[in-house]
Amino acid sequence: MLDLRLIREQPDFVKAEIAKLGEAAPIDEIVELDRRRREILTEVEQLRADRNEGSREIGRKPAGPEREAQISAMRELGDRIEALDAELKEVDDGLDERLMTVPNLPDPDVPVGAGEDENVVLGEFGERRTFDFAPRPHWELGEELGIIDFERGVKISGSRFYLLRGAGARLQRAMISWFLDVHTTEQGFSEVYPPALVRTEALVGTAQIPKFTDAQYKTTTGDHWLVPTAEVPVTNMYAGEILDEAALPIYHCAYSPCFRREQFSAGRDVRGIKRGHQFDKVELVKFVHPEQSNDELYKLLNQASLLLDRLEIPYRHLQMCTGDLSFVAAKKIDIEVWAPGCDEWLEVSSCSNFRDFQARRAGIRFRPEAGGANQFVHTLNGSALALPRMMIAVIENYQNEDGSITIPDVLRPYMGSVERIEPA
């Protein structure tokens, strides 16, 4: 959510920034509703002050005609307040509804562009392996090795579901453990195991609702939604709280399954485990002082990337242009790994600075040590990393000509010292 004061004072600036995103937002309506809201508020609060005073007098008066007259005068006042309140509620609801649909504004240094073609590669890291045979896609290798079972996944749960089996299941688990261990022991992240079911309120806080309600799974038994990412429960840990400035920055990492109802375009990304309704992810979430958020974004990017350095998997950093920014991000940089079998770059992380956009919705503030008004924190998050695509990257980059897969050195301690996955 944007600061209403910013929209009120600089509507033209806000409109121009949103135009860069290729989006539209009802800024004029918001300005008018805000004006009307304050107008009503001034009037109704004055009436309320009058009634408070009048009612106090009644309490002090003895029974009698004078008291009765005062009561009926106050009753009349009350009717006017009630009418104005109703109007105020309507204006308030309309204002909230519209504010919730306004996207975050891009940082000044985000390249302006119409769409994904204008994203900017910031750097490419690691050596792409040269194969002396034709590298094969993970769906072939995984099936042959018996570590990915597509058929049975579909039988149980429908299209886009699969099972990992044996060494495949263990490889994913090894990565999850190793990722978390690096974050917690070296990078200062505090591990969290969050709920996978959350209330509507939480999804509103991180801005999946109302804009992306259709992409969420809802339970039928109560106010519970399946989390699309650990970002939701972890960011909402501090919802409605006022933190001490000294507590910042707060770093959390969390492993969780993620559930997304998105409508996949038929015929696209159908093969393999690249895109599904359920996947695992280790997520990094930061709560930082506003002045630090830009630096923290690059730090976050490096904290996620160092996993790939150590896995010796080639990757690149891709900065989103304005036209490809998400609804919530002020700045977003993706990490993509090279998958030689699929012959494409795969997004394994999106590192985003949301500035105060989520904090404002969720009500996450801090008390400045120097005094003055409480401020909203800045929130950031990024995957480190998304598991299915990391499975693809390991399988395809570490494949051997005979169809076996060498286990990367850093993962071997987590694999019971197994060095290779071979056909059973």
Place this chain on the structure above:
RNA sequence: GGAGAGGUGGCCGAGUGGUUUAAGGCGGCUGUCUUGAAAACAGUUGGGCGUUCAUCGCGUCCCGGGGGUUCGAAUCCCUCCCUCUCCGCCA
């Protein structure tokens, strides 16, 4: 799932319709005293919104959330959420 008891400021806790504009205590902050500290004493104490260039000030709202009754609600009513106790069920 059944029965019962509760939810008041950073914390404890009083308050069942009108000087409670939330008593009192603890903690925090500021001051006096002190070389310094402790103790004592005095003062102070949260959040949102509006008004204001801004501070101050003023107003309004907030006693778990939402709604209602009333001239007036922490207090009465409805509803939802949460906590605790006992029973039942259960990885």
